[in-house]
Amino acid sequence: MGKKSVKRSPRQMAEAVLKPLDQKVNRSSKDSVFCDLFKDPEYLLQFYAAIHPEDNITGIDDITLVTLDHKLLRAQYNDLGFIVGNRLMVLAEAQSTWTVNILICLVMYLGETCQRYIKNNRLNVYSTRKLEIPRPELYVIYHRPQGDLPDEISLSKDYFGIEDPRDIYVDVRVKIIYDSSEGNIISQYINFCRVFDDQVRLYGRTEKAVMETIRICKDRNILKEYLSKEEVPSIMFGGFDMEEQLEFMREEEREEGIRQGKKQGIKQGRRQGIKENQLSVVRALMSTTKWSSKKAMDALKIPQEDREGILSQL
Numbered sequence: 001m002g003k004k005s006v007k008r009s010p011r012q013m014a015e016a017v018l019k020p021l022d023q024k025v026n027r028s029s030k031d032s033v034f035c036d037l038f039k040d041p042e043y044l045l046q047f048y049a050a051i052h053p054e055d056n057i058t059g060i061d062d063i064t065l066v067t068l069d070h071k072l073l074r075a076q077y078n079d080l081g082f083i084v085g086n087r088l089m090v091l092a093e094a095q096s097t098w099t100v101n102i103l104i105c106l107v108m109y110l111g112e113t114c115q116r117y118i119k120n121n122r123l124n125v126y127s128t129r130k131l132e133i134p135r136p137e138l139y140v141i142y143h144r145p146q147g148d149l150p151d152e153i154s155l156s157k158d159y160f161g162i163e164d165p166r167d168i169y170v171d172v173r174v175k176i177i178y179d180s181s182e183g184n185i186i187s188q189y190i191n192f193c194r195v196f197d198d199q200v201r202l203y204g205r206t207e208k209a210v211m212e213t214i215r216i217c218k219d220r221n222i223l224k225e226y227l228s229k230e231e232v233p234s235i236m237f238g239g240f241d242m243e244e245q246l247e248f249m250r251e252e253e254r255e256e257g258i259r260q261g262k263k264q265g266i267k268q269g270r271r272q273g274i275k276e277n278q279l280s281v282v283r284a285l286m287s288t289t290k291w292s293s294k295k296a297m298d299a300l301k302i303p304q305e306d307r308e309g310i311l312s313q314l
Helices: 010-018 029-037 041-051 102-120 155-159 185-203 207-219 232-237 242-264 267-289 293-300 304-311
Strands: 063-065 080-084 088-095 135-142 152-154 173-177
Touching (some): 029 185, 029 232, 041 088, 080 102, 088 102, 102 135, 102 155, 102 173, 152 155, 185 207, 207 232, 267 293, 267 304
Parallel strands (some): 088 135, 135 173
Antiparallel strands (some): 063 080, 152 173
């Protein structure tokens, strides 16, 4: 049986989209820290230095962040992407749970990033001349103990099971980073994740776990400067789980429409009830968030055939 929902007004349903998770740590806390940490040019340069220690020439101004935007309700977005002097394109993902499907994700991110690079640089893919695009490197930062996992995985061997090089026509290789003993910025992030996991096991997903993680890491000189920023606890502790809230809101919208329809007692009434509730929630969501009507309807996944009627009444 599903969870029994509590009837809420359209305004309450709209506000639920932006409601913080009360006393509950964001389940993506480590990912949030990863993304926030490497938005900083200095830490981004340190990341590059960790994977290419032989390069002592590249500076902050040579690195451009190209991480894909996280659009509302869009599944395809990545953790980190940057280009080094138009010669190297680095994509990296931070993983808490191992899955070989990360290969497919990175292929999609690489394709999207290349597409944006070509568009932004006004390159012609139909030209007879070979395009000059940065050489890609793909990484997964995995903070759990290595176990039986390899240092590298490939699309041909690990995903499609192709062993004979003669049968390989397309391949993508991804380097896995597990080590936490080097002391560089990546190792510090891995150690931060391990400390956080330990504290969650002790205190659950609570504020106590967050604050203890920050205290312990600072004591051990793990991301000390970054974790001293006053906004870090809020990044870890909550933020908004937009997708979860929107899904709950859409479920309530459907249930309320069904309730309205049952009151009217006929199929047409049920449909009319859903439409009326959609209109109410769209209005409330627009008022609460200052979103456009399109963005509000996109968030609620309102069918295209219903949108004209809603727009005519807004």
